[in-house]
Amino acid sequence: MITMVREKALGFSLGASDYLTKPVEWPRLKAALDRFGRESAPGRALMIARDESTRADLREILVREGWIVDEAASADAALGIMEGDPPDLVLADVEMPGSGGIGLMRRLRKNPDWAGIPVIAVSAGETSEDQRARLEGEVRQIVQTGESGSEDELVAELRRIAAAPQRPRRPQERG
Known part of the structure; x- marks a missing residue:
């Protein structure tokens, strides 16, 4: 979910998996993407x-x-x-x-x-x-x-x- 509103609790209550603020902190964004990224195929x-x-x-x-x-x-x-x-x-x-x-x-x-x-x-x-x-x-x-x-x-x-x-x-x- 992307929003301009700074309401972390609302974001999580609506099903967001993480909450990031702008300006984007690239290491934090990468960590979030790595955490929720698709697992690789079994083979x-x-x-x-x-x-x-x-x-x-x-x-x-x-x-x-x-x-x-x-x-x-x-x-x-x-x-x-x-x-x-x-x-x-x-x-x-x-x-x-x-x-x-x-x-x-x-x-x-x-x-x-x-x-x-x-x-x-x-x-x-x-x-x-x-x-x-x-x-x-x-x-x-x-x-x-x-x-x-x-x-x-x-x-x-x-x-x-x-x-x-x-x-x-x-x-x-x-x-």
Whole structure:
């Protein structure tokens, strides 16, 4: 709230978060802005899914949770993004064609620069015991889209990842 009236109590009663007078004391203004400034994003997420509706649903959840989102429709496109600027989180569709999401996840874990990136497997349907066994040790969590409670489960995991200490970045990575 900006006003010319010097009524601090009135300003706070109307919902002001701070009260500054003119002439502006720049250090005090900066301190107020720093205190109430927007928190930075938890990081960058790479979402890999062939199906556009799945990507749209996941994108909405990620953006709502504050993540910056990159998207890929194939494992090859995802690997290209990973080589250029690895994300802080990967969400990968298990049912991708070709080597599929499971093959992609294994490739991520074999690369020492990517091994520490959290990976969440996304499945549109029921995950078979074989798929679960192949994903064990490769992903943090398997989320079944469209299942009751799956969005809450995904949001809880995104918040745990965001709250965890950031992984160390190498000098060639973005800062």
